[in-house]
Ligand code: FES
């Protein structure tokens with residue numbers, strides 16, 4: 231594969247699964263608007279329970295359907311002239327011309343949706359390109375043996391900058407020096423793995439360390455000031471990075487009883503080339519307690535510590551985005567040995583972008 235040095239902000243993938251929200255965000259017959267890859271999309275949970283998504287433009291005069299309302303039988307009524315649509319997006323009533331046949335093209339354009347493991351995924355690209363690709367599993371989110379906290383924020387940076395940040399632990403020092411970061415964390419040897427999960431390419435960078443001095447804040451969240459540890463960041467397509475960390479007392483690696491764990495889902499949903507919605511979910515085994523405050527749950531310590539970590543990342547990304555928007559004038563990024571996962575991830579995303587270009591330009595149906 232060729233090495234590309236242009237900016238991550240050049241990458242913009244449409245044919246991929248992106249997170250529209252966690253299942254708990256979608257109440258029955260409540261209208262939600264999402265903007266994903268520049269497309270305004272109306273999303274709702276139909277009366278039968280299925281989450282559906284359509285182009286947020288009425289097929290009549292482009293009134294946003296997200297401004298409409300539900301009437302009898304789960305029908306969505308447009309706020310402008312009252313055309314009514316069922317949960318398949320088909321128009322079933324035109325108030326101004328009762329008795330006349332409803333044209334077959336009086337329907338909303340539908341986007342593919344998969345609800346899986348507590349997450350609603352949406353494919354904003356060409357529905358014909360979905361094929362066998364499915365979103366990756368997120369089993370901890372629906373497993374009662376795990377607990378989670380989550381948050382959502384809008385970031386004024388291309389989503390690929392966030393993906394690359396998450397694949398790259400060499401920035402823990404100095405960016406996160408005030409909380410989870412230590413200069414030594416980037417010197418632990420990294421394993422790089424690639425493959426497919428549910429038909430989508432993944433890139434994983436992982437590290438195993440023995441007798442490792444944890445940063446104070448990892449010790450606070452997970453216990454064990456000195457530990458054996460395993461950590462991995464797995465990018466699955468452009469929409470999610472799964473970040474896991476497990477600690478054991480020295481010499482006990484692999485032992486279930488003494489294992490302390492953290493599984494973070496980082497979900498990136500592009501709004502446009504210069505902004506994305508960032509959703510995070512922090513999962514921890516139910517009842518896991520802080521190492522520093524034994525009466526406080528690890529998850530509560532994580533809420534405090536990781537909020538400042540995420541704010542530091544966003545501080546950096548928004549500055550990178552602005553720098554990427556200036557003329558290059560011959561500038562070329564330099565890749566270090568520690569950037570191998572970022573580099574491989576970028577190759578995967580460039581290939582997906584190329585596939586977008588060869589895709590039919592047909593609008594979603
Ligand atoms: S724009 Fe929706 S009914 Fe006219």
Ligand SMILES: [Fe+2]
Nearest residue numbers: 395406539543
């Ligand atoms: Fe970071």
